Amino acid sequence: MRKKIVAGNWKMNLNLEEGQKLTSEIVNMLKDENIKDVIAVLNPPFVHLYPVKKLIGDTPNLFLGSQNCSDKASGAFTGETSAGMLASFGATYVIIGHSERREYFKESNQLLTEKTKQALTNGLTPIFCCGEPLNIREAESHEAYVKQQLTESLFDFSPEEMSKIVIAYEPIWAIGTGRTASSDQAQEMHAALRTHLASKFGQELADNISILYGGSANPGNAKELFSKPDVDGGLIGGASLKSRDFVEIVKSF
Numbered sequence: 001m002r003k004k005i006v007a008g009n010w011k012m013n014l015n016l017e018e019g020q021k022l023t024s025e026i027v028n029m030l031k032d033e034n035i036k037d038v039i040a041v042l043n044p045p046f047v048h049l050y051p052v053k054k055l056i057g058d059t060p061n062l063f064l065g066s067q068n069c070s071d072k073a074s075g076a077f078t079g080e081t082s083a084g085m086l087a088s089f090g091a092t093y094v095i096i097g098h099s100e101r102r103e104y105f106k107e108s109n110q111l112l113t114e115k116t117k118q119a120l121t122n123g124l125t126p127i128f129c130c131g132e133p134l135n136i137r138e139a140e141s142h143e144a145y146v147k148q149q150l151t152e153s154l155f156d157f158s159p160e161e162m163s164k165i166v167i168a169y170e171p172i173w174a175i176g177t178g179r180t181a182s183s184d185q186a187q188e189m190h191a192a193l194r195t196h197l198a199s200k201f202g203q204e205l206a207d208n209i210s211i212l213y214g215g216s217a218n219p220g221n222a223k224e225l226f227s228k229p230d231v232d233g234g235l236i237g238g239a240s241l242k243s244r245d246f247v248e249i250v251k252s253f
């Protein structure tokens, strides 16, 4: 049985006070909701990790993640944060290869392999992002494009390593634009990615990998998206900054 996951990606938003307020609200709402079979993850900026972890405490099904980690274990890499540090702060998830990191920080498929390795070595679950820009979608080469992202970054991992990775499909044209992919478009791509993973790692392993959808998901469209057989949850940007919206999405299965 694959896991249902809703991960909030705060991106570079919220000061200390705002981050604490948002976390406390989510913690209180989730305690009331008693959600059993969905994993919720908060992925704040690095500086928020410690206070957010304190507030999460032992809230059932609520976990801490990061938005990025270094591809190196330690050393003279000014400004970087290692996967080992994240684990020591109580993080259990890390987003790898978000399209904003690929685009603005020029992260390549090869670099993302190294980051994923660091995450796995330190016991973190990578949420590995993939997705196509608008021109690739319009040229109808989106499936080949996204499959290649997975092949180049992940296909040298062992089946055991691969089984620990979560995939997030995020069409770039849907991120922060209010233009979500239709549930059929999401399902089509998720099914194609699962088939692609099965071709390399076998059907059983592919059937157990969670594939999340990201891109303008909100409380109004999450139910429809999550009703699709290959959509196992969401990576949520804008709507994860509002406690009620985030919790409503967690409840949308």
Ligand code: PGA
Pocket: 009, 170, 174, 175, 176, 177, 178, 214, 215, 216, 217, 235, 236, 237, 238, 239
């Ligand atoms: P969005 O962002 O929900 O604001 O579109 C999703 C993401 O970038 O992870």
